[in-house]
Amino acid sequence: MRSVQDHLGAVLAAVGPVAPLDVALHDAVGCILARDLVAPRDLPAVAVAARDGYAVAAFETEGAGYASTLTLPVAHDLRAGAATELRLAPGQAVRVASGAPVPLGADAVVPLEETDRGAVRFAMQRPAAAGQHVRPAGADVHAGEVVLAAGTRLGARQIALAAALGFGRLHVHPTPRVVLLSVGDELAEPGSSRPAQGAVFEADGHALDAAVRDAGATPVRVGILPDDRHVLREALEDQLVRADLVVVTGGLSELAGDTVKDVLATLGTVRLDHVAMTPGFRHGFGKVGGERGEDRAVPLFALQGDPVAAQVSFEVFVRPALRAMAGHTELYRPSVAARASHGWAAPVGLRQFVPATVLGTPDEGYRVTPLGDPGAPTVSALAHANALAVVGEQDTVVHAGQTVHCLVLEG
Amino acid sequence: MRSVQDHLGAVLAAVGPVAPLDVALHDAVGCILARDLVAPRDLPAVAVAARDGYAVAAFETEGAGYASTLTLPVAHDLRAGAATELRLAPGQAVRVASGAPVPLGADAVVPLEETDRGAVRFAMQRPAAAGQHVRPAGADVHAGEVVLAAGTRLGARQIALAAALGFGRLHVHPTPRVVLLSVGDELAEPGSSRPAQGAVFEADGHALDAAVRDAGATPVRVGILPDDRHVLREALEDQLVRADLVVVTGGLSELAGDTVKDVLATLGTVRLDHVAMTPGFRHGFGKVGGERGEDRAVPLFALQGDPVAAQVSFEVFVRPALRAMAGHTELYRPSVAARASHGWAAPVGLRQFVPATVLGTPDEGYRVTPLGDPGAPTVSALAHANALAVVGEQDTVVHAGQTVHCLVLEG
Numbered sequence: 073m074r075s076v077q078d079h080l081g082a083v084l085a086a087v088g089p090v091a092p093l094d095v096a097l098h099d100a101v102g103c104i105l106a107r108d109l110v111a112p113r114d115l116p117a118v119a120v121a122a123r124d125g126y127a128v129a130a131f132e133t134e135g136a137g138y139a140s141t142l143t144l145p146v147a148h149d150l151r152a153g154a155a156t157e158l159r160l161a162p163g164q165a166v167r168v169a170s171g172a173p174v175p176l177g178a179d180a181v182v183p184l185e186e187t188d189r190g191a192v193r194f195a196m197q198r199p200a201a202a203g204q205h206v207r208p209a210g211a212d213v214h215a216g217e218v219v220l221a222a223g224t225r226l227g228a229r230q231i232a233l234a235a236a237l238g239f240g241r242l243h244v245h246p247t248p249r250v251v252l253l254s255v256g257d258e259l260a261e262p263g264s265s266r267p268a269q270g271a272v273f274e275a276d277g278h279a280l281d282a283a284v285r286d287a288g289a290t291p292v293r294v295g296i297l298p299d300d301r302h303v304l305r306e307a308l309e310d311q312l313v314r315a316d317l318v319v320v321t322g323g324l325s326e327l328a329g330d331t332v333k334d335v336l337a338t339l340g341t342v343r344l345d346h347v348a349m350t351p352g353f354r355h356g357f358g359k360v361g362g363e364r365g366e367d368r369a370v371p372l373f374a375l376q377g378d379p380v381a382a383q384v385s386f387e388v389f390v391r392p393a394l395r396a397m398a399g400h401t402e403l404y405r406p407s408v409a410a411r412a413s414h415g416w417a418a419p420v421g422l423r424q425f426v427p428a429t430v431l432g433t434p435d436e437g438y439r440v441t442p443l444g445d446p447g448a449p450t451v452s453a454l455a456h457a458n459a460l461a462v463v464g465e466q467d468t469v470v471h472a473g474q475t476v477h478c479l480v481l482e483g
Numbered sequence: 484m485r486s487v488q489d490h491l492g493a494v495l496a497a498v499g500p501v502a503p504l505d506v507a508l509h510d511a512v513g514c515i516l517a518r519d520l521v522a523p524r525d526l527p528a529v530a531v532a533a534r535d536g537y538a539v540a541a542f543e544t545e546g547a548g549y550a551s552t553l554t555l556p557v558a559h560d561l562r563a564g565a566a567t568e569l570r571l572a573p574g575q576a577v578r579v580a581s582g583a584p585v586p587l588g589a590d591a592v593v594p595l596e597e598t599d600r601g602a603v604r605f606a607m608q609r610p611a612a613a614g615q616h617v618r619p620a621g622a623d624v625h626a627g628e629v630v631l632a633a634g635t636r637l638g639a640r641q642i643a644l645a646a647a648l649g650f651g652r653l654h655v656h657p658t659p660r661v662v663l664l665s666v667g668d669e670l671a672e673p674g675s676s677r678p679a680q681g682a683v684f685e686a687d688g689h690a691l692d693a694a695v696r697d698a699g700a701t702p703v704r705v706g707i708l709p710d711d712r713h714v715l716r717e718a719l720e721d722q723l724v725r726a727d728l729v730v731v732t733g734g735l736s737e738l739a740g741d742t743v744k745d746v747l748a749t750l751g752t753v754r755l756d757h758v759a760m761t762p763g764f765r766h767g768f769g770k771v772g773g774e775r776g777e778d779r780a781v782p783l784f785a786l787q788g789d790p791v792a793a794q795v796s797f798e799v800f801v802r803p804a805l806r807a808m809a810g811h812t813e814l815y816r817p818s819v820a821a822r823a824s825h826g827w828a829a830p831v832g833l834r835q836f837v838p839a840t841v842l843g844t845p846d847e848g849y850r851v852t853p854l855g856d857p858g859a860p861t862v863s864a865l866a867h868a869n870a871l872a873v874v875g876e877q878d879t880v881v882h883a884g885q886t887v888h889c890l891v892l893e894g
Contacts, residue, residue: 153668153670
């Protein structure tokens with residue numbers, strides 16, 4: 073029997089960030105930048121107007137005051153994207169749209185709203201301050217600057233900066249592709265009109281499809297496979313080319329024929345263990361494939377088919393592995409310490425994960441209530457939980473009021 | 484000039500949840516359930532074994548003790564998915580795989596690990612307790628029970644429950660489809676090999692593509708359109724059929740020809756306002772299309788093309804609207820009160836949004852530091868911020884140590 077800690081350690085030692093790739097901006101969203109992004113140019117490239125208005129030389133507007141209106145002739149109109157060679161002639165102004173280049177010799181923009189909006193000449197009521205409503209070249213970013221460091225997660229605001237600098241592709245750790253296989257003669261697809269008597273609706277593949285996306289990775293749900301060694305082997309071999317990770321659920325029952333165990337024994341280095349936890353004590357992890365060099369060997373998890381066991385195992389082992397493969401340094405969900413609303417029994421020697429509701433605030437503290445029977449957690453309890461209460465291997469009981477470590481789940 | 488509060492109120496009054504639809508489980512992930520989900524059957528449908536082992540009548544195992552081994556003959560093997568008519572004969576056992584139906588007359592499962600694993604007869608060391616390792620019919624869910632209430636967000640754990648109950652499709656508010664149009668003659672696609680002199684790389688569409696996904700909606704980035712009324716009108720008319728919401732960025736400059744204003748004036752009821760905020764004071768919002776009945780009129784936002792203004796406006800108005808359209812009741816990002824690390828000036832009469840870094844913990848309190856010049860926020864500052872500091876319309880200065888309200892951004 074292997075401890076949760078040892079098994080997680082073995083998993084994390086075996087996986088690493090997916091090899092970096094240049095991807096289009098759309099595909100880079102949510103990914104981790106694989107190397108520093110260096111500005112190839114100033115941003116903005118030239119001084120631009122921050123408002124619709126008139127570009128002027130500020131010192132020429134000193135005569136404008138509350139008592140005396142100053143008027144200047146308008147020599148040109150410039151829109152955003154206009155060429156930038158224009159030089160302001162002394163005593164003149166250039167009408168500029170927001171985003172347009174400010175002509176050489178101009179150092180201020182008088183907003184339309186502060187003028188009479190004249191097209192040939194315009195009148196202003198007070199002097200302009202040098203620099204007002206002008207974004208100088210390089211005001212955002214100077215060429216050569218590291219604008220985003222390797223390791224940065226690319227959200228909307230980072231994508232905006234990269235796009236503004238002209239990057240159409242970014243060098244990132246792509247999101248891991250996770251192939252999901254559900255094994256079991258008893259399984260029927262949800263929504264099937266006439267499931268066989270005794271059939272069990274397939275929940276794991278659908279749940280893990282959602283969980284993989286929530287972890288920021290890309291699921292490929294292959295669907296239901298029978299307890300058939302030949303079919304499972306073929307499906308695995310077919311899927312390995314597109315997988316960064318494979319998760320097999322079900323097929324681990326000794327009495328159902330050890331399908332998964334037998335197939336994996338011939339395909340790679342997957343090790344089957346009993347892990348000291350509940351729910352879900354049977355675990356397979358290792359690598360499969362890789363004849364073309366160890367680098368292409370693909371990590372594989374085999375999880376018990378019971379949906380609660382599969383989901384808890386996903387949270388405890390697969391999700392941190394996926395986060396590491398995506399290049400994240402923060403692998404774990406947030407956790408809080410919460411006081412138990414009432415007590416329950418825990419099995420000796422096993423780490424117990426209990427679907428639970430955590431309520432409270434950082435100020436007042438948190439309170440945790442297990443949902444259903446902590447000894448037999450249900451799919452329903454898990455669906456209503458917002459956390460997993462974690463009871464250590466040494467504890468045989470949780471007392472009311474005791475502080476319990478809780479993993480906070482999404483939603 | 485309209486206040487931020489009034490504009491947000493008008494926006495939220497005009498949008499509502501997207502009409503519910505039956506969608507496949509995969510497409511329901513992240514959506515809000517539109518009506519209560521009622522269990523059509525018990526879960527499990529029959530009593531099943533929770534472990535690989537032997538199904539027995541507990542009272543017949545009373546003779547097993549630490550001193551005396553009890554052996555029972557094995558009458559059958561049952562795997563998960565087996566038909567369920569079997570009845571246990573007195574004095575016998577049935578070998579059951581985890582997930583297999585427990586025969587009538589049996590009320591306990593003796594785990595393999597506690598036996599000699601015999602196939603014809605097996606030996607056990609201690610009595611079984613009635614109910615042990617058996618999940619009775621309905622242990623998870625009873626037929627007729629509301630298992631998920633309307634309004635529930637469907638994550639992995641809720642999808643697992645729905646799938647286990649046999650639902651292949653769910654009635655949800657589908658994720659809103661958001662059409663993104665970027666208007667401006669000056670715009671060039673990032674990655675273009677030879678942008679024209681003076682060109683500006685298109686950042687808004689790419690940034691909002693990511694921001695829309697982060698808000699849980701589905702972006703359709705149409706891309707760059709010139710400042711041409713005819714082209715913009717055609718593009719809008721083409722896209723309306725697939726849009727639940729349209730966001731146009733750029734084309735609001737008075738001096739660039741008011742393209743957006745002119746086109747929208749003929750297409751619907753979009754109103755152009757100055758909203759009392761910075762950055763980004765020009766705002767369009769209303770509905771377009773809808774000749775086939777007011778219901779198909781599509782809400783539309785017109786935002787300034789400056790990437791900082793566009794993103795701040797997205798955060799303040801578009802994101803809450805999208806959340807409401809997706810059926811969420813929680814519309815806003817989390818916010819914290821933080822003490823300013825140093826002071827800065829704020830414009831009178833405008834609500835100021837400042838890219839900022841918020842650090843701290845609930846226990847120690849939070850500290851907010853503006854990034855760059857609060858009066859001229861840059862794309863780069865926004866990319867490095869983890870929050871927007873919000874300064875009220877009445878404040879003309881923020882003092883060091885003053886408490887500032889901060890919207891916490893993702894990442």
